[in-house]
Amino acid sequence: MTEQPPGLAAADLYTDEFAADPYPALARLRRDAPVCPVSSPRFDSYLITRFDDASAALTDPRLSKDLYGPGRQYLRIFGPNSEGLNKNMLNADPPEHSRLRRLVSQAFAPRRIEALRPRVQRIVDDLLDKIVPLGQAELMRDFAIPLPMTVICELLGVPVADHDRVLEWTQVIRTSGSSRRPPEQERAAVQEAQAWLHGYLADLVRAKRARPDDAMVSALIEACDSGGKLSEAELVTTTFLLLFAGHQTTADFLGNAVVALLTHPAQLALLRADPELLPAAVEELLRFDGPLPVASPRIATEDLDLRGVRVPAGSIVGVALNAANHDPAQFVDPDRLDLRRERGPHLGFGHGVHYCLGVSLARMEARIAIGSLLRRLPGLRLGVPVDRLRRLPAASPFRGLLELPVRFTL
Numbered sequence: 001m002t003e004q005p006p007g008l009a010a011a012d013l014y015t016d017e018f019a020a021d022p023y024p025a026l027a028r029l030r031r032d033a034p035v036c037p038v039s040s041p042r043f044d045s046y047l048i049t050r051f052d053d054a055s056a057a058l059t060d061p062r063l064s065k066d067l068y069g070p071g072r073q074y075l076r077i078f079g080p081n082s083e084g085l086n087k088n089m090l091n092a093d094p095p096e097h098s099r100l101r102r103l104v105s106q107a108f109a110p111r112r113i114e115a116l117r118p119r120v121q122r123i124v125d126d127l128l129d130k131i132v133p134l135g136q137a138e139l140m141r142d143f144a145i146p147l148p149m150t151v152i153c154e155l156l157g158v159p160v161a162d163h164d165r166v167l168e169w170t171q172v173i174r175t176s177g178s179s180r181r182p183p184e185q186e187r188a189a190v191q192e193a194q195a196w197l198h199g200y201l202a203d204l205v206r207a208k209r210a211r212p213d214d215a216m217v218s219a220l221i222e223a224c225d226s227g228g229k230l231s232e233a234e235l236v237t238t239t240f241l242l243l244f245a246g247h248q249t250t251a252d253f254l255g256n257a258v259v260a261l262l263t264h265p266a267q268l269a270l271l272r273a274d275p276e277l278l279p280a281a282v283e284e285l286l287r288f289d290g291p292l293p294v295a296s297p298r299i300a301t302e303d304l305d306l307r308g309v310r311v312p313a314g315s316i317v318g319v320a321l322n323a324a325n326h327d328p329a330q331f332v333d334p335d336r337l338d339l340r341r342e343r344g345p346h347l348g349f350g351h352g353v354h355y356c357l358g359v360s361l362a363r364m365e366a367r368i369a370i371g372s373l374l375r376r377l378p379g380l381r382l383g384v385p386v387d388r389l390r391r392l393p394a395a396s397p398f399r400g401l402l403e404l405p406v407r408f409t410l
């Protein structure tokens with residue numbers, strides 16, 4: 001094994017410049033230090049940036065996702081008292097992971113998701129009906145966030161009267177680190193939001209047990225009651241994962257996708273001229289600027305040699321999905337948005353056993369949303385110069401926008 005490469009400190013990587021365009025810095029890492037120790041404000045980790053290494057890491061059994069097992073790795077990542085929301089399939093290894101995933105995977109099968117198409121189209125149409133007469137909109141607030149939030153809330157059976165409150169608290173978690181408040185206050189705000197969501201979801205489970213409906217939380221309760229396949233606590237953590245994963249990534253993806261299209265007019269014109277291109281466009285937009293820059297943390301279960309770098313047992317390993325998706329060894333001219341690109345596998349939905357459970361739903365929502373947006377908002381353009389867009393901070397686990405002001409022709 002070689003010596004450790006010089007690591008990167010938060011100050012080197014998590015700058016405003018990086019938040020605006022992380023790809024040049026990621027290209028340097030991929031070329032010079034493809035497995036690199038990185039200090040982020042959240043925790044220290046080793047970042048993997050090449051496509052082949054990233055794919056291999058996502059299926060490497062020596063990289064564990066079991067954060068709540070004997071090593072109690074969650075303490076470093078989520079902090080104490082996080083079990084109530086985060087001890088779910090995403091933070092577990094097989095066979096626990098398989099047991100937790102199997103219970104909900106049926107509901108996300110492509111056939112079941114296809115049946116939701118008319119409802120998703122309706123939600124999109126209703127949101128656009130409100131925007132169309134105005135000639136301008138803040139697309140994160142008015143469209144990209146409420147669309148997936150409404151879809152996942154309906155799927156789970158969250159009562160309509162509660163949608164706004166749930167949205168408010170999940171946004172505290174999503175946008176954490178973006179205010180000017182001191183870090184302790186930010187942490188306290190996130191903890192308060194987590195405590196509220198935990199209480200809310202526990203109450204929701206109780207209410208559905210008393211009065212079941214035909215939505216997903218009731219189905220999970222039934223699975224739990226008929227044979228104890230899911231504990232009471234797991235009901236809540238699974239619901240939280242579906243709620244959060246179900247809207248956060250899709251919302252950020254929609255915002256990033258709109259910016260990418262509006263800043264690449266020739267590609268936008270191609271898509272307007274040929275809506276058949278939508279499925280390929282969604283994949284390319286996800287490859288080009290995905291909402292989850294780094295997969296959720298993995299833990300080395302033994303000392304590893306990754307590309308000659310010694311990664312000691314117990315280290316946190318981050319798989320940089322967006323860096324891998326711009327690897328020139330995998331994609332020709334990777335920094336170019338090319339909606340007609342020959343389709344190759346990208347890592348935007350992950351890889352291996354944790355591959356995105358909601359992939360069919362995400363694709364359907366994105367295709368309907370982007371297709372309808374372009375049809376209904378002629379002359380769509382950014383309301384501020386691209387370098388003035390307010391973004392989530394560079395150290396956020398998510399890549400997305402705080403606001404997306406747009407204008408269009410009335």
Ligand code: HEM
Nearest residue numbers: 089090245246249250253295296349350354356357358362
């Ligand atoms: C464009 C939108 C989306 C993107 C880019 C995305 C991306 C991803 C990625 C990269 C992972 C793997 C994370 C890892 O290995 O660390 C993942 C997992 C997951 N996603 Fe998505 N996702 C999206 C939408 C959705 C939706 C709509 C749902 C619906 C509930 C969903 C539910 C999940 C769940 C439950 C997991 C954990 C799976 C497991 O641990 O086995 N995602 N997603």
